[in-house]
Amino acid sequence: MKAASPAAGASRERRGSFTTISGRPINELYTPADIASLDYARDLGDPGDFPYTRGIHANGYRGKLWTMRQFAGFGMPEETNQRYKQLLKAGGTGLSVAFDLPTLMGRDPDHELSLGEVGKCGVNVTSLADMETLFDGIDLGGITTSMTINSPASMIFAMYLVVAEQQGAAWESLSGTIQNDILKEFIAQKEYIYPPRQSMRLITDIFAFCAERVPRWNTISISGYHIREAGATAAQELAFTLRDGIEYVQYGVDAGLDVDTFAPRLSFFFNSHSDFFEEIAKYRAARRIWAHVMRDRFKAKNPRSWQLRFHSQTAGVSLTAQQPYNNVVRTALQAMAAVLGGTQSLHTNSLDEALALPTEEAATLALRTQQIIAHETGVANLVDPLGGSYFVEKLTADLEEEALAYFDTIDRMGGMVAAVETGYPQREIAESAYKFQQAVEQRDKIIVGVNDFVNPEEEPIGILYIDETTAERQLAKLNRVRQTRDNGRVRAALDALKQGARGSANTMPLLIEAVRAYATVGEMCDALREVWGEYEETPII
């Protein structure tokens, strides 16, 4: 090894450790010796060829740019509908729905835990009536929609299908994504309702239903984003996300599905953090690992089952409340990493998101950041421009090796559901989060504007305030729905749902009937709570 002989270089080096944001030591220089064992055909392949390290499309972004998909939602469905129309007018190419916490947790606005939360972190959707308003004047047959919804994914997806039907759009033609990734909720974001095994059943029900009825829909977005935000390192994000993917495929296969009927509709969602090269290597490693997992572990035959497609979002956790304009720069660099890593779609955060939900101006600037990368920097002219870099290839191989070691550990525990039940990934992440915080406190890691280059005289910027009457207005709307719907039909649909949940019926058609009867998210989730109970975690600090 030629590089990084500490004794020789130490006297000339800056203070501080030369590590990635994940704490990975980095050499001074990388050379052909670092990638001596790399075999081009076996380990990289051309873009579009197994194992897809260099990308899943032969011509990269020359055929089609990534989808610029800005996550948005706040307040009433009426307000969010206006924001969507504005984003589409500004050149956004897909919608992405942010729901509020009551919706995400399957609670109606009149539940005690909904106090102060209605419409705050996203849009409130209580019944089909809200979904009709949310997509009013937007052609669901003509756009793709991503919905960040997990525990009540089936209920919200059922609402989307019914609205599409009302608009005259055939389910077979619909395209979009539901996040529907419950494992990362247990691991990181903690928006779970039911115990893990029952939650997995809802997911395999969706796989089976969509394979038959909504074949172009991405049934799950297996997410590392939240795992990273919770404090995981890049390697942990990679490992836990892909191991979650293995778990879903295994559950699908165990439920009797042929792997090639549902695997092509699996998609992934990664964080794009601040350590530029580590992120690019992470995406490349993810594609290579997944191709092998699907071909070798699950014996999938369809090349589309081998190809890892992913959405990415710049790192919310890296945004600072101090000197918020610095966040524009952070986001641009993070977005560039996602593009150089070959993302299929991208959300760029707004500069004010450490303070509140973004204003319209801030959200537009975030979209413009992507447009500048796409049309002005030249990076979309060719595929995988960093392929062959000694450093990037070495980093890709190292991340892959670390992820595979985690796979072994989790396999030995009996899989990810079992690992989650013992709190293993939760502990690993909490440990990394604490270590990072200590590195910041000790100023081993510098965050500009926070622990260095501080400006004590900051002018506050204008932020978005959510109208405090949202809860009241949504409550009034809910009461109107309850008065005008056929409550007998609602009761019958909820009884049928409970009956189905006790047995082995697919829950999707039962939920679609409940949605048509205008049953609320809270009512549908409560019906299943009655049958399956609720999950409570043992907190680990």
Added chain:
Amino acid sequence: MQKIRVIIAKPGLDGHDRGAKVIARALRDAGMEVIYTGLRQTPEQIVAAALQEDADAIGLSILSGAHMHICPRVMELLHEKGLNDVLVVVGGIIPDVDIPKLNAIGIKGIFLPGTPMQEIVEFITRNTHSRVGF
């Protein structure tokens, strides 16, 4: 020397617990007795925990924007139970305009993103002195 007893709580529906857990650990490492309530606690549950644990301080972690609903309710319940000397601090995403309103209802410490852990440790130590009798 008697240890400072702190309840760290996550009220509301939000599950983003990175901050709460990092702070809980920092306070514990600083020698305090930390009781982490876990997620989705109602104001009633938080105050009941403070009473039962004879807490010197309560730290609320709120990122969802529900603070102007949750904090007044917690303060009201503390007064009802006669727990007027329990120090209440809040950490999370709190817009500038809400800070004086929270101070006015008796919340002494409000810690925004980027606050060093040491600052929070020192604040709690300083403001619980009279109670724990250093």
